[in-house]
Amino acid sequence: MSIGTEPATERAATPAAPAVLELANVSRWYGNVVAVNDVTMSLGPGVTGLLGPNGAGKTTLLHMMAGFLAPSRGTVRVAGRPTWRNPDVYRDLGLVTERENVHGFLTAREFIRASAKLQRLPDAEAATRRAIDMVDLASAADRRIDTYSKGMRQRARVAAALVHDPRVLLLDEPFNGMDPRQRMHMMELLHQMAAAGRTVLFSSHILEEVEQLSGTVQVIVAGRLAASGDYRKIRRLMTSRPHEFVISSSDDRALAVALMAEDSVAGVEIVAHTGRGRGATAGGLKIRAADYGRFSRALPRIARTGGIRLLTVVPADESLESVFSYLVGAR
Structure with a gap:
């Protein structure tokens, strides 16, 4: 490219x-x-x-x-x-x-x-x-x-x-x-x-x-x-490549339903809480955003409208390796 x-x-x-x-x-x-x-x-x-x-x-x-x-x-x-x-x-x-x-x-x-x-x-x-x-x-x-x-x-x-x-x-x-x-x-x-x-x-x-x-x-x-x-x-x-976020909130299921109606969201997955100790996962949502900018602006609005408190919002694929690997795949 x-x-x-x-x-x-x-x-x-x-x-x-x-x-x-x-x-x-x-x-x-x-x-x-x-x-x-x-x-x-x-x-x-x-x-x-x-x-x-x-x-x-x-x-x-x-x-x-x-x-x-x-x-x-x-x-x-x-x-x-x-x-x-x-x-x-x-x-x-x-x-x-x-x-x-x-x-x-x-x-x-x-x-x-x-x-x-x-x-x-x-x-x-x-x-x-x-x-x-x-x-x-x-x-x-x-x-x-x-x-x-x-x-x-x-x-x-x-x-x-x-x-x-x-x-x-x-x-x-x-x-x-x-x-x-x-x-x-x-x-x-x-x-x-x-x-x-x-x-x-x-x-x-x-x-x-x-x-x-x-x-x-x-x-x-x-x-x-x-x-x-x-x-x-x-x-x-x-920045326009698909992005993944891991989100936890006060009501993950209600947030998942609201996000599925958002145009900038390409996929929503509910991550179940598993295990205890070091290997445990805390649960939450895994979101695949089709547009980083639009999703970043929409998320606070959606949470506020639904009365949902966002606890953590973590980009899951923001390493340079991820960014540049996307460029290679887009060739």
């Missing part, structure tokens, strides 16, 4: 930007385990979210894009050049891995300067200062990294990846450990990079992060590309 962007007059007048990051029929397997399966995508300037549950294959994809892993099949190119066994590609590429690999005895300035020197920049000191300012770390730049919070260490790592002003920036779960202010600053920085014509791809398993930062997403489920395109269309597909 490929979902394109919504039509817009100003977009129609502008020719599509050339792809900077390209994957063609990329797979990666480890023995009999397939981590990434036949993924094709093409990314140009802007911010793109790589979205999927933990274990979906996002990190494996990013490592192939960065030249850390060879594809078992297919090709990965940055600016038209293959990433595998091609050190020159790092002049155009910056990477922030999910796993921290920073020596705590260094200050942030020393760490970022080392990255500038590895890139053989003509003025490593100026590049270091610029990168530190970009991530708002100047006041703590001369402190040892092992005194930093997780969010501050993350910003130092982003600065090291940006020190050579790369055309492509890859970030694996970049907002882990950041407080709200740090997150907002980082989002603003990534938007500025996109506005300057850079290609930014960040992975996340949190829908809200992608919603705030990116209009375009690539959704990965079980190593496959499940959906691609405009975030708003994909998000609507996620």
